[in-house]
Amino acid sequence: MGAYDDLIAYERETQALAQVMGRLSWDQETVMPKGAAHQRAEEMGALESVLHRRRTDPRVGEWLEAVDETALDHAARAQLRHILRGYIRAMRLPETLSSQIARVTSRAQGIWAEARAADDVAHFLPTLAEVVRLKREEAAALAQGGDPYDALLDDYEPGATGAGIAAMFDRMRPRLVELRERILGSDRHPAPLSGRFGAEGQMTVAREVASHFGYDWRHGRLDHSVHPFTSGSGTDVRITTRVDEGDPLNCLYSTLHEVGHGAYEQGIDPAYLLSPLGEGVSMGVHESQSRIYENQLGRSRAFCGWLHARLAEVFGQSGAADADAFYAAVNRVHSGYIRTEADEVHYNLHIMLRFDLERELIAGRLEVADLEEAWNERFQSDFGVAVDKPSNGVLQDVHWSVGLFGYFPTYTLGNVYAGCLYTALCAAVPSLDDDLARGHAETATAWLRENVQRHGGLYEPAEVIQRACGFDPHEGPLLDYLEAKFGALYRL
């Protein structure tokens, strides 16, 4: 057991340093003085070098070879699997390539932001072409003859393949397109909320909701940031939200989304603290937690009834005529351009568009010069609207500028997993709707903790969902849920 213990002790220190890196990002997005950006980049660069050297340290390879797997239990073998996967990825990537990618994407993010602000695609394309070229190189190095896109995807969703996801998306897309068309063709046009909602009151309700959904304040905190996010693992898992005084749903559902991510990290078995098992197992499973909190629970009729009353108490009005109108406003379907503002029906169509385009880009079947046209054509076909300007189209997301290829499909995987989990959750917790009608979801969190969250990285992504639900994950439950929910809401 010598080699295994040495390896785990070494990984523990690496994980601790990786947590420190996370704190620096959190600090940067929430409290860092504006003038500190350059120095911070240098601090993070120095720490990244330390982490890179640790991850490619030859001793890791030696320990991995020396370990006697037969003497290990299931959890220890899972630890090894994660370490081996990370080591292989780190070793396959030439250091010159990864530092080149770090440099180019850091610059590209700034150029993307400028291009988006100016609605100027041409300003961004040369840099994006450079990013794509480097990511193709990275994908080839990681794939070692296998599928390059799968090699990138594997970093976010181990075990998933581009072909498998494409097949699932092909099954989902017609039903989603049909649903959106029936909704938009219906005679129901719910109004959005109206009125002003003070920032302090929104944060009061956000904190209350986070508590009611089981967020643990002893091991977390809620702050403001431009883009909401969750940061950290183990006993220090922080979430952020944002406030728009014209739209309290922005703050509240951002909070609920991040509470889902946060509850996952907070719910992992403490025995896995600072080990490879001590983090959410994949982006897809992570997103399943954020989505089930935000959508299936948070946007349910039961919870909306409570939230409507609570907003009326705090602000003197909820922005809607009654609880039903509030529920309809929360779930209003509209054919918008922007992924992050999309309703549950449109969201996955946004993802499928991106998935198909990025897969073609990495495969070399689509070039950056043709990307905007491809985007606009596909948007017209799936959303029935022409893109009016690049910031509402190909320039809207940060992901590609920072080199995130293979990340987008995990959002929809998360929705699919959430659909499966919600079916199982409803069967397991008969009181769920009553609890939500009182504004509480601790019973849901308890079930999710026991069946998903506590396992951390113990099982592979699809396996953790299969074990929780008792069936292999598939898109059926999500589509059934969407058709039932919006069929009723829009009286289809």
Add this chain to the structure above:
Amino acid sequence: MGAYDDLIAYERETQALAQVMGRLSWDQETVMPKGAAHQRAEEMGALESVLHRRRTDPRVGEWLEAVDETALDHAARAQLRHILRGYIRAMRLPETLSSQIARVTSRAQGIWAEARAADDVAHFLPTLAEVVRLKREEAAALAQGGDPYDALLDDYEPGATGAGIAAMFDRMRPRLVELRERILGSDRHPAPLSGRFGAEGQMTVAREVASHFGYDWRHGRLDHSVHPFTSGSGTDVRITTRVDEGDPLNCLYSTLHEVGHGAYEQGIDPAYLLSPLGEGVSMGVHESQSRIYENQLGRSRAFCGWLHARLAEVFGQSGAADADAFYAAVNRVHSGYIRTEADEVHYNLHIMLRFDLERELIAGRLEVADLEEAWNERFQSDFGVAVDKPSNGVLQDVHWSVGLFGYFPTYTLGNVYAGCLYTALCAAVPSLDDDLARGHAETATAWLRENVQRHGGLYEPAEVIQRACGFDPHEGPLLDYLEAKFGALYRL
């Protein structure tokens, strides 16, 4: 120049990582969730190991040997001097000893806190004896035959010696004791402030005062912590304060004190960023900046006049009958037990007591078993009052529990340096009192920046004061200032 450039590049990464360590401490004291303490200790431990390995890396020694000093300018030679000093200290300290000290002091701090809360000296003494034993060992290892106490002192105040400080303190003590006796024997007994002062209003004034003293918010921020402190160097220098609704002076003068520390770090030449010259040169010079902001400027009659009026505006009252009564309350002399609450007259007597005792402890001429008795005797003799309980006596400070021996005298060195600088400042900035009467001290900051702060580690501590003042630093100006100020206030 190859070796020099390599060395500086390496040091830059080390400094960047040291800044990260500072951010973790800041986070821990201001925003960290309560339940994250154990994980945080592990994160900081992992980073400390990285820093220790870098500081004792044999390449540092090789580069230092390979550098051709004759080819370097003054600043580069100063960089080398700092690196060499740090490397020698790191190499002289056996790693087993430093990790033993880290372990014991981490435990000792908790035991000290318990002992202080319970007023139970016996609970702390065995652990303190262990700390003292280890610090004697450290001092011997660092001193290599020289004076052990000086070896510890050198870490905080390079170039200072215990003998030199003792001689200066011996000159100061009779004048201070005489001054306190004349004050306490006078017929003037100014009242402290009375009334309640809301937390929000205190923070508003604290931020205003920080701005008026030249604190740069683009490169800093102000938060709450139990004990106020300053954290970080370069472009991210954060300060904290605390709020007592019964006493606004606590918040305001803590803020001014930390603004002094912060202005020093913010004022260092940006060319020295993340280099050994990019931090305040010593604890004494650092304290000179915090003290001159807090005392000579902040507790001046001119500034108190403005502050009195400003508090009256914000709170509807200043807590005093008029500006003169306010000034008297701010500078009220009283024979208290606690160093951190001491007035300008008593403060240095508190330090001298600690300096003499810790010097005897390290020299082995005093044992921990006899420490309380020695403390109480000395307190009676210098303060004319018997210590009533250990938390008001030998248990009041955290320093010794965490192994800070050789640190205390730098507080008084700071006061002495501040006295010198104030003389030079008054001569250089004739408008100073007028500026302060308007609540502003930017002119003072500009002079201090130009003459002290911007140099960072370029000159040795005494040299930077000498260059700013045009004379060698000595205790005269501080004592003259105290006698003049309190002589007038108490009509002696």
